[in-house]
Amino acid sequence: MISVKRALNIIDETKVTPQIKELQISKALGHVLAENIIAPINMPNFRQSAMDGYALIWNENKTFTVTNESKAGDANTIHLEHSEAARIFTGAKVPENADTVVMQEHVSRIDDKFLITNMPKKGANIRPIGEQVKKGDCVLNKGMVLNEGGIGFLAGLGFKEVHVFSPPKVSILVTGNELQKPGKPLKEGAIYESNSVMLQMALHRFGTHKVKTFKAKDTLKATKKAIKKALEYGDVLLISGGISVGDYDFVKEALNQNFVDETFYKINQKPGKPLWFGKKDQQFVFALPGNPASALTCFYVYVLPLLKKYSGFSDYHLPRLEAQINSDFKNTTGKTLFLKAFYNAGQVSILPNQQSSMLNTFATSNVLVTIPENVETLKPQDRVTCINLNGYGN
Numbered sequence: 438m439i440s441v442k443r444a445l446n447i448i449d450e451t452k453v454t455p456q457i458k459e460l461q462i463s464k465a466l467g468h469v470l471a472e473n474i475i476a477p478i479n480m481p482n483f484r485q486s487a488m489d490g491y492a493l494i495w496n497e498n499k500t501f502t503v504t505n506e507s508k509a510g511d512a513n514t515i516h517l518e519h520s521e522a523a524r525i526f527t528g529a530k531v532p533e534n535a536d537t538v539v540m541q542e543h544v545s546r547i548d549d550k551f552l553i554t555n556m557p558k559k560g561a562n563i564r565p566i567g568e569q570v571k572k573g574d575c576v577l578n579k580g581m582v583l584n585e586g587g588i589g590f591l592a593g594l595g596f597k598e599v600h601v602f603s604p605p606k607v608s609i610l611v612t613g614n615e616l617q618k619p620g621k622p623l624k625e626g627a628i629y630e631s632n633s634v635m636l637q638m639a640l641h642r643f644g645t646h647k648v649k650t651f652k653a654k655d656t657l658k659a660t661k662k663a664i665k666k667a668l669e670y671g672d673v674l675l676i677s678g679g680i681s682v683g684d685y686d687f688v689k690e691a692l693n694q695n696f697v698d699e700t701f702y703k704i705n706q707k708p709g710k711p712l713w714f715g716k717k718d719q720q721f722v723f724a725l726p727g728n729p730a731s732a733l734t735c736f737y738v739y740v741l742p743l744l745k746k747y748s749g750f751s752d753y754h755l756p757r758l759e760a761q762i763n764s765d766f767k768n769t770t771g772k773t774l775f776l777k778a779f780y781n782a783g784q785v786s787i788l789p790n791q792q793s794s795m796l797n798t799f800a801t802s803n804v805l806v807t808i809p810e811n812v813e814t815l816k817p818q819d820r821v822t823c824i825n826l827n828g829y830g831n
């Protein structure tokens with residue numbers, strides 16, 4: 438049995454080789470950029486008016502005659518005299534020798550003439566060429582996470598596709614004779630199978646969409662065969678159940694017979710003690726305890742960081758935050774505890790039903806409070822570390 442600290446170190450030290458793929462920008466949300474982005478154009482690419490108004494050559498005159506018009510999209514080549522102005526609209530090309538745009542609210546117009554009532558500074562209301570970015574500049578760095586703003590920015594630069602790190606393909610294998618699909622009344626001794634959809638949803642939420650589910654009964658033969666099939670699909674395999682010490686827990690032996698090498702088995706933690714992690718060539722395997730809350734806790738703490746690392750994230754652990762606990766707590770187990778809890782404005786409440794078989798308070802929790810193995814007593818207002826289940830910042 439290893440400590441939580443050691444298990445997390447192992448995940449940190451595990452080398453992964455992220456794959457790169459080219460994606461349409463509309464499919465790239467939440468992906469990590471695998472290339473530096475060099476601006477192919479100036480932005481803006483021509484001098485643009487920032488207001489609806491009049492373009493002119495700034496001078497002491499206050500009265501101008503409107504001789505031209507420039508609206509957004511026009512490719513005009515207007516040339517103005519000192520007493521002339523062009524009617525202009527936001528986003529339109531500024532005439533080549535104009536140096537100022539006066540807002541229409543700051544003039545008094547009669548027919549084709551206007552008087553400036555509020556003279557702007559020379560150069561006002563014109564977006565210069567390359568004001569935002571200059572052609573040839575590195576404008577986004579490899580390693581950054583693409584959000585909707587970044588994708589809009591790429592579109593504005595004219596990109597249709599972008600190179601990103603590809604999240605791994607994941608196989609989920611659920612084991613257990615007792616498992617029944619939701620939809621029909623439960624048979625005696627059976628339970629509804631919930632881990633596969635739960636893990637699938639967690640994978641989807643955190644950006645892994647290529648997921649395939651497999652099933653196996655509790656025999657060595659069936660488990661071995663299912664692991665072989667699941668390894669043919671996924672870069673990462675998540676197995677649920679069958680990893681403890683019972684006579685019908687065959688996962689460890691079946692992994693061994695599929696030549697998956699064990700990296701660790703069993704962590705001094707609750708829930709999730711019998712977590713198994715190993716590797717076959719470039720594929721990673723986690724055998725998660727079947728108890729639903731154990732499986733999900735192990736997913737957040739160990740599986741997700743590895744998947745994020747594989748997807749190119751440099752901050753691959755879920756963010757941690759500090760909070761004050763609002764009740765007494767005793768840890769008599771000598772294990773590190775991960776407790777379903779609700780965080781609000783710096784205060785955290787530990788929720789009831791912490792047992793590994795119980796998911797109901799996972800549904801209402803937003804953090805996992807981590808109590809280290811050597812901490813026995815906590816009093817109200819003591820500070821604790823929480824794992825923020827709401828995800829990764831950019």
Ligand SMILES: Nc1nc2c(c(=O)[nH]1)N[C@H]1C(S)=C(S)[C@@H](COP(=O)(O)OP(=O)(O)OC[C@H]3O[C@@H](n4cnc5c(N)ncnc54)[C@H](O)[C@@H]3O)O[C@H]1N2
Nearest residue numbers: 611613630631632633678679680681686710726727728731
């Ligand atoms: N003698 C010992 N018994 C157990 C130990 C131990 O150290 N000595 N460890 C306990 C701990 S801690 C855990 S956690 C469980 C892990 O057991 P397995 O990984 O072998 O899981 P199963 O026995 O297959 O299932 C456990 C529990 O979860 C339910 N389950 C399983 N799969 C699903 C699913 N897909 N959807 C919903 N629920 C599922 C299953 O019916 C069991 O109730 O071992 C303890 N035992």
Ligand code: MOO
Nearest residue numbers: 708709710731793
């Ligand atoms: O460690 Mo187990 O995961 O408590 O139920």
